[in-house]
Structures are given as structure tokens and as C-alpha cells.
Amino acid sequence: MSIVTLFTWVQRGTPGKDDTVTSSAALKLLDGFSLEMTGKDVPGLEEARDAIPLGTKINVTFLGNEDLEMRVNAAKAVKDMGFVPVPHISARRLSSQAQLEEFLDRLQQVGATEHVFCVGGDPATPEGPYPDSLSVIRTGILQRYGVAEVSIAGYPEGHPDIADDVLWKHLEDKSAALQEQGLGAVVLTQFAFDADAVLSWVQGVRSRGIDSELRIGTPGPAGIKRLLNYARRFGVGSSAGIVKKYGFSLTNLMGTAGPDRFMTELGQRLESHPESGVVGTHFYTFGGLRATAEWARSFATGAQA
Numbered sequence: 573m574s575i576v577t578l579f580t581w582v583q584r585g586t587p588g589k590d591d592t593v594t595s596s597a598a599l600k601l602l603d604g605f606s607l608e609m610t611g612k613d614v615p616g617l618e619e620a621r622d623a624i625p626l627g628t629k630i631n632v633t634f635l636g637n638e639d640l641e642m643r644v645n646a647a648k649a650v651k652d653m654g655f656v657p658v659p660h661i662s663a664r665r666l667s668s669q670a671q672l673e674e675f676l677d678r679l680q681q682v683g684a685t686e687h688v689f690c691v692g693g694d695p696a697t698p699e700g701p702y703p704d705s706l707s708v709i710r711t712g713i714l715q716r717y718g719v720a721e722v723s724i725a726g727y728p729e730g731h732p733d734i735a736d737d738v739l740w741k742h743l744e745d746k747s748a749a750l751q752e753q754g755l756g757a758v759v760l761t762q763f764a765f766d767a768d769a770v771l772s773w774v775q776g777v778r779s780r781g782i783d784s785e786l787r788i789g790t791p792g793p794a795g796i797k798r799l800l801n802y803a804r805r806f807g808v809g810s811s812a813g814i815v816k817k818y819g820f821s822l823t824n825l826m827g828t829a830g831p832d833r834f835m836t837e838l839g840q841r842l843e844s845h846p847e848s849g850v851v852g853t854h855f856y857t858f859g860g861l862r863a864t865a866e867w868a869r870s871f872a873t874g875a876q877a
């Protein structure tokens with residue numbers, strides 16, 4: 573990500589006040605968007621529920637500061653409110669096969685296993701038998717608890733600690749493993765800021781013969797400081813450090829930034845590359861579920877106008 577890209581990205585200002593003509597391509601990209609919440613954010617979901625279309629997929633994180641009860645409780649809340657839970661399974665955070673099965677069993681009891689997101693997880697050293705998401709998929713256990721579709725991670729802007737060739741190899745192996753096991757596959761990406769990087773990545777996926785649905789991780793509207801903090805925390809955008817060094821005092825650090833321009837640009841690029849296949853949006857809701865759902869509604873309204 574270049575400084576200019578991030579700079580223009582954060583400069584968009586208040587959602588809905590954007591005078592850019594939003595294309596129908598962006599609307600297509602937004603169609604059927606999914607959302608993300610933490611295990612502890614059931615109150616945020618309650619607050620946002622009337623702004624979220626029924627049937628929306630809502631991912632539930634698997635963070636180190638959450639426990640099984642919180643994760644299952646959040647997945648149940650998603651389901652009870654008429655949305656589709658997509659619980660995360662963090663391979664490196666699992667201490668044993670028994671723990672994986674306990675989690676799946678509890679999720680199945682609340683009807684929340686049809687879709688899961690299987691991810692490596694941030695611990696530098698695996699806490700149990702699963703060093704990566706491939707090893708969880710290969711256990712063959714997921715299907716036994718009713719899993720039908722597995723999302724796996726993608727990295728349009730790379731990963732700070734994992735080399736690109738390793739990421740691509742694992743993406744190929746995970747796709748093949750899911751196919752072998754008769755499980756549906758979705759590739760859901762780390763959040764991105766750079767539409768050009770996303771398009772190249774999409775082409776990289778398709779050139780490897782992976783034709784699954786893709787969901788591009790997109791930060792919902794949030795305070796600029798918060799966005800930059802998350803970008804740094806997860807190592808998104810190799811120039812995040814430089815951006816900080818340059819200082820966003822050049823702009824309004826107190827402002828809110830939405831992905832208006834990113835969505836518009838990405839929609840346009842995808843439209844001119846129809847070989848991109850099925851590509852949708854997954855929102856990381858750093859600024860809150862309600863703010864993100866309202867941003868999506870207002871952006872779609874603007875696009876239809």
C-alpha cells in the first residue's frame with residue numbers, strides 16, 4: 573500500500589457525503605456482504621440488528637482474550653436474531669483435539685456449524701496439535717459436526733510474518749483439501765486498503781485454478797487513529813510504519829474514514845476483469861457493527877441514485 577493510497581483512503585470523510593458517482597459495480601461488490609464481531613460484542617449486535625439484512629453472514633472471532641462460552645454465546649445470538657453465524661476456528665490457539673471437538677459440539681447444539689472460518693491464528697508457537705488451518709481441515713472432524721462450508725484466509729497485501737510463496741502454497745493445499753473432503757470453500761481476506769493489490773491478488777487466485785467465492789476484507793467506517801492502529805497491529809500494508817512516521821497530522825486525525833473510494837475503485841476494476849469471478853465484501857467492523865451496517869446501506873442507496 574502506498575502512502576498516497578492510504579492518504580486518499582482516509583480522506584473520504586463522512587460516509588454519505590461523498591459526491592463520487594458510485595458505480596453499479598460497487599453495488600455488486602457490496603451485495604450479500606458479511607460482517608464480523610468479537611465474542612464479547614453481543615450488545616453491539618443487539619444494537620445493530622435492525623440495520624443488518626436478515627440472513628447476513630456474521631463472523632465471530634476466536635481471540636485469545638475470549639473463552640468458549642463467549643464464542644458460543646455470540647454464535648447463538650447471531651443465529652437467534654436471524655443471521656448466519658460463521659464462527660472462527662483458530663488452529664494455533666487450540667490446545668488439543670478434544671478442545672476442537674468440544675467447541676464444534678457446543679456450536680452444533682446451537683445450530684452454528686454450517687459455516688466456519690478456519691484460520692492459522694496469531695500465536696507465534698502453536699498451543700497444541702494444529703500448526704495451521706490445513707491440519708484442522710485434514711482431520712476430517714469438521715464434517716462430523718455439520719460443517720458444510722469452510723472459509724480460509726487470503727492476503728491481498730501479504731502477511732508480515734509469512735512469505736508469499738508459503739501463503740500461496742497453503743491456499744492451494746487448503747482448497748484441494750476442502751475439495752477432497754466435499755466441503756464448500758470461500759476465501760476471505762485480511763482487510764485491505766489498496767484496490768490494485770486486491771485485483772492482482774484476485775488474478776493470482778484465479779490463475780491457480782481456484783474458482784471459489786472470494787470475500788474481500790474491508791474495514792468498516794472507523795476513526796482514522798483506530799484504523800491505523802489495527803493496520804499496524806495486523807501488519808497490513810508494508811508502509812503502515814512510514815505513514816505513521818509521516819504523520820497524519822497532515823489530515824484530520826480525529827476524523828472518521830469509510831471505504832467509499834476503495835469500494836468504488838475495486839468495483840470498477842473487477843467489472844473490467846470479469847474473469848475475477850464471484851467477489852464479495854466482508855467488513856471488519858472496527859468502528860462498530862451498527863456504523864458499518866448503516867454505512868453499507870447509505871453507500872448502496874447512493875449507488876442506486
Ligand SMILES: NC(=O)C1=CN([C@@H]2O[C@H](COP(=O)(O)OP(=O)(O)OC[C@H]3O[C@@H](n4cnc5c(N)ncnc54)[C@H](O)[C@@H]3O)[C@@H](O)[C@H]2O)C=CC1
Nearest residue numbers: 690691692693694695696703704705706725733734742762
Ligand atoms: N480474521 C482473522 O482473524 C484473520 C487472521 N489472520 C492471521 O493470519 C495468519 C495466517 O493465517 P492462515 O492464512 O490461516 O495461515 P495457515 O494456517 O493456512 O498457515 C499458513 C502458513 O503460515 C504459518 N503460520 C500460520 N500462522 C502463523 C503465525 N501466527 N506465525 C507464523 N507462522 C504462521 C503456518 O505454519 C503455515 O506454514 C494467522 O496469524 C491468522 O491468525 C489473517 C487473516 C484474517
Ligand SMILES: Nc1nc(=O)c2c([nH]1)NC[C@@H]1CN(c3ccc(C(=O)N[C@@H](CCC(=O)O)C(=O)O)cc3)CN21
Nearest residue numbers: 608610611612633635693694762763798805806856858
Ligand atoms: N492477524 C490477524 N489476527 C487477527 O486476529 C485479525 C486479523 N489479522 N485481521 C482482522 C481481524 C479483526 N480482529 C479483531 C481483533 C481484535 C479486536 C478487538 O480487540 N476488539 C476489542 C474492542 C474494540 C476496540 O477497542 O478496538 C475487544 O476488546 O475485543 C477487533 C477485531 C481479529 N482479526
